[in-house]
Amino acid sequence: MNLHFFPSKRLAFYLAKLFVLRSLAVLAALVIILQTLDLLGESGKILRHPGNGDAELWQYVSLRVPQLVSRFLPFAVLLGTLITLATLNQNSEIVSMKAAGISAHQIVAPLVVASIAIAAVTFAFQERIVTRAIATLDTWEAVDYGPMPPESRTSQNVWVRHGEDLIFARLVSGRGTGTRLRDVRIYDRSGGTLMSILTATSGRSQGDAWLLEDVERFEVTNTRVTRIPAVIFGEGVDPTRFTLSNVDPDQKDFRALQDAIDQMKAAGRPTSALEAGLWHKVSGPLSVLLMPLLAGVAAFGLARSGQLFLRVVLGMALGFAYFVADNFALAMGNFGAYPPALAAWAPFVLFLLIGEAVLIRTEE
Template identity: 60%
Template sequence: MNQLNLFPSRTVAWYMARMFLSRTLAVLFMLVLVLQTLDLLSESGKVLAYPGNGNAEIWRYVGLRTPQIIARFLPFSVLLGTIITLSTLNQNSEIVSLKAAGLSAHQVLAPLIVAALGVAAVSFIFNERIVTRATATLAQWEDVDFGPIPIDRGDRTNVWVRDADDLIRVGQVRGRGDAAVLNDITVYERGNGSLRTLLNVPRAVRDGAGWRGDNATRFDVDSGTSTRLGRVRFAEGVRPDQFALATVNADGMSFMGLSEAIDDLDAAGRPTAALEGGLWHKLSGPLSSILMPLLGAVAAFGIARSGKLFVRAVIGMALGFAYFVADNFALAMGNLGAYPPFLAAWAPFLLFLLIGEAVLIRTEE
């Protein structure tokens, strides 16, 4: 058969893809059922602890938590679905027949990889449309101890903004746009990399391109003296939307929404490395499904009756688990600033892509 044709037989390709998808969905269903039950056992007490909560709130929690579990364990389900599919084909000597017909290892795996690509696309859309909304809502609900979620009127607390070399801390921001009111403001005025003075303003409103406040005082760090200034203008060029930025939850925002939030935070002078890693992981996370057929391919080849099929399946699972560990480790290092955001999100994917290809070529090609 032509070694350059990934699908020499359309019938065989559909047969393998259907088998792979059915087993992946079956594994995912069982995992979600078990994990959701365990999670509900640990969290139901907290949900019911709020006065008035009952069965409706329990089912609401299940509806919000289930999408998170699906998104997290879908790549793992793809790995197990791959191993089960390939082990079954190997045990029934179907892999041997395919290779005897002239198919290479990559041609045997091609239907699974293409099906996994479809799973990755569905996973991305599912994350964007459902998981992010469920995560944001559940986070808000947990913040109020599973009570009524208050209406977000735009109030923010403990907001930090950078203005050139100066840092501005606002205790509370009320309102939006030019109607925003700042309360409990401290401006850390710096020069040559060191703190010079602290400007304290109880309340400030928008005034042209800057902000105006009364009853201000300035503390001089070098002399240790405090001076009353009365009315002052400060933060020229700092926009109201920079003060309206709240703590951004990468898991609770869509790809485009998170990208815009990162741009706003960067303009406000706030660190964005961890969020940039989360942004790239919104792409690399779903695409990890494509790796699973490659990492689990070790279970497809070798003679089943040699007694090593189980060992091969365990090796495939070990490679998949190693990827998940490396992925979480890289994201943690990215959040700490030890890895660049792009590297934290993509390095494990590229590394295990090379490992999977090396193992496959070394052993079968």
Template identity: 65%
Template sequence: MNLSFFGSRTITIYMARTFLVRSLAVLAALVLVLMALDLLGESGDILAHPGNGDAQLWTYVSLRTPQIVARFLPFAVLLGTLITLATLNQNSEIIAMKAASVSAHQILAPLIIASIGVAAISFAFNDRIVTRASATLAAWQAADYGPIPADRGVVVNVWVRDGDDLVHADAVTGRGSATVLRGVTVYDRTGGLLKSIVTAVAAHQQGRGWVLDRASRFDVASGLVRPAPGYRIAQGVTPDRFTLADVQPDQRSFLDLRAAIAELHAAGRPTGPLESGLWHKISGPLSAILMPLLAGVAAFGLARSGRLFLRAVIGMALGFTYFVADNFALAMGNLGAYPPWLAAWAPFLLFLLIGEAVLVRTEE
């Protein structure tokens, strides 16, 4: 009985290389098709802005492609695994391996090890590239595909509610007492009725409130605009209400998101959905490790029995069911129905057990 982790060095290298090549080929095909379809839908809005042309279309492609890669990499690994194992089974290579006393786990071991490498690269890619591309693309879309704002830690398009009043800032820079609001608009409301609109070039914190610079006030009742020097707003509103008003997990790296969660927690604000997103930054890339196990059912059974296609369909169904469960759990975590750790890790652990149970019961 062969009790080693791998069947042999030759089988390990052959299986891992075949799996990686086919997964990358599937990923490239998916990205090419989906990027073309996405660009067809967005090109009209991009070119509608004066001065935009081919360069802006390529800029959009460069920002959108990392998002597509991050989202569909697990799908590509699933399909790459199914193609690899179904082909090996059809060519009787799996039968030859089992005849040489190579167990089902040893056949899948090279794919799982290769998937661990894919998961590590995926985490680094998401953390360093996808988050920056997502933040830049969101800022560009907020500007209706105008000039892309420079990424210098500036939070754009921030809304904060202060009682009945609404405060909007085009951009927020700095942290703590050094926070500065740029392009401020205050909608002064009483009982849900708009009384006045105050605009200012900037605002800075003074005491417990905020003082507007070069402010003017439009009175709705009279229709007159008057200067409003020294106008104060948002009494008791802390700077973190502006700097952390729109924390998007997909636009922040793991460490930045963890720091933002700590600041929000210190300010007494709910952080459950953000914690789900934080843990999902780890569990999401690790889903690549599950794909060989879930698709392993396609590797075994006699191809001439006519059930190879059915086994491939079962493997695909298991993989896609995992993605449905993962998205459902993450949505429940965002709603607060699931604890953050459960929303991020429950689908992964559940389908790890399901895949192992199916493999052991059918092949071992």
């Protein structure tokens, strides 16, 4: 019996090449189809802003494609693995390998090693490109696909509570005393009753308060509207309450998210959801490592038995079950029901054991 980790260098390269090429082909097809459908839905909103044209449409595509690649890469790897293994089984290549004394683990090993390389590239791709694309696109959507603010660090749709009053800023940019608010609304409440609504085009920090400019005040009791050039409001509201109140893990790389978590911990704010997102930045790309194990059920067994299609469906079901469990655990982590590390890693470990059990069962 062949006891090496790989069956042979040539066979390992052959299997890894088939796996990678077919996974990339599936990924390209998914991204093209989904990007086309997405662009059909968003093109009207983009072109609605005066001055936007083909260049802005291509800019949207350049920002959206990295998100689609990152989100659907595990699906593509799952389908690519199923296609590869089912084809090898259908052509009796798996039978030939088994007859030569090659075990199921050795057949899947080149695919697992290739998956580790894909996971490393995916992690770097998400850290360097995807997070920036998501942050830029969210900022662009917040200004209705108009000119974006020059500040690179922005947050969208931020709510802050000041006493009984509620402050909403559609766009927050900058940090510290340089924090700037755009499209601000202040809901002035007294005793739980809404008294007035202040709408301002912009706001900036001034001392320990905020200077709102181009203000319109709507009084609920008499429905009177008053325009005011500037208003001082929110005394004692620290700028960090705007910059830390809406931290999105998808918009920050690993180090930046870790820094935000440290700042929120120092401010005494809950961070369990962000910590789950931090761990998921590692466990998410590693999910492609599971796909060859979960799809391995499609590789073994006689093709002429007529059950190849059922085994392919079973492999696909196992893969999609992982995605459901992963999203469920992450949601429980966001609610605080699961510890952050458990929410990020429990589905990965569970389905790793399931995939290994499938291979061991196959060996028997």
